[in-house]
Amino acid sequence: MIWAQAIALLCLIEAVPSHGVRLTPxxxxxxxxxxxxxxxxxAVAQPGSQMLVVLRGADTKETFNKKGRVGPVWLNVGKVHISGVPSLFLSFSAAPVQSILSREEIDRYQLDEAAIRRQMRIEPAEFDQPELRSHYWSLKAEQRSYSxxxxxxxxxxAGETGVSWRVEFLWPRKAQPGSYMLTAYECRQGRVIRQSTATLTVTRVGLPVAVAALAQQRPAxxxxxxxxxxxxxxxGIDFVVSRLGGKRRKLRAAHGAGEAEPEREPTGSRRRGGH
Incomplete structure (x- = not known):
């Protein structure tokens, strides 16, 4: 009985973090x-504080084809390399982040679209345009990697430990395997006064692991x-289509033969008609 009470107490303590953050799973x-x-x-914060939760992936580098018009057609005119941005950025708040934190704090912790676009690095420099930065964010938003x-x-x-904040969401399907950092920012008077972190690990298992390993280690x-x-x-598709097509042709032929066959009169009736 004592052990059961102790276990229940530990579970209760784990379920209600004190000025921290809990991530499941x-x-x-x-x-x-x-x-x-x-x-x-x-996450738990002090009464009177605002909370901002951000899930962020490691910095990534991506390469895209740059399209350009050559005469009447559009062709690839070079490569564009984009780096200095997170592979995943999911932000959750009760109010707009601009109303919670000052612009200086937002840029310091990279907490909104404008801050991430400013830290983006684009090479070569002649391709660095505001439209390209905006298009990159839009692409990631469509993939649900940025939100x-x-x-x-x-x-x-509010409870004895403070005010509890909660959010639930579905993990993005296109998020790559790796480690992701969850940070809960406790904010007051336009500044971050406390941070709590947790780590989420994503791994591949089963057939996708074997396929990815084969593609990387033995590309040929x-x-x-x-x-x-x-x-x-x-x-296989051709075989199935041909079999289904053959059956349909046979059914049409049999149906057509049944309609074309003339109706025959009984022999006895023809004889009586001749008398």
Whole structure:
């Protein structure tokens, strides 16, 4: 009985963090049958403080083809390298971040679209244009890798440990395996007064791991396997379509023969008609 009470007390303490943040789950496994995974964040702040929760991925570098018009057609005219930006940026707050923190604090912690666009590095320099920075953010937003959700973070009644803030969301499907840092910013009078962090780890398991390893370690074999798989799939679809088409033709032929066959009169009736 004593042990049961002790375990229940420990669970209660874990469920209600004191001026910290709790992340559930802390690890996600991505397999061949991956489904949407709900993620829950709980944070506690002092009464009178505002809370901002940000889930951020490691800095990434991406390369894109630069399109340009050559005469009457559009062609690739070079490569554009974008770096200095997080692979994932999910922000949750009860109010717009601009109403919670000063511009200086937002830029210091990179907490909104404008701050991330300013820290973006684009090479070569002649391709660095405001439109390109805006298009990159829009691309990530379409992929659900970048998101600013105002009003998603909800405050509950204040308790002995402070005010509890909670948010739930679905993990983005296109987020790559790796470690992601969750940070809860407690804010007051336009400044960040406390930070609490947690880590979320995403790993591949099963068939996707084998396919990714084959593509990286043996690209020639991977390309050959991809071609063979595509051929088998093509032959399979062609076989199914031809079988279904053959059955349909037979049914049409049988139906047409039944309609074309003339109706025959009984022999006895023809004889009586002749008398």
């Amino acid at each position: 802390t690890s996600i496994q991505v397999g061949a049958l991956y489904q949407d995974v709900p993620v829950r964040v709980e 600013v959700q105002t009003g998603a973070l909800k405050a509950e009644a 074999q991977y390309a050959g396997l991809a071609v063979i798989t595509a051929m088998i799939a093509g032959f």
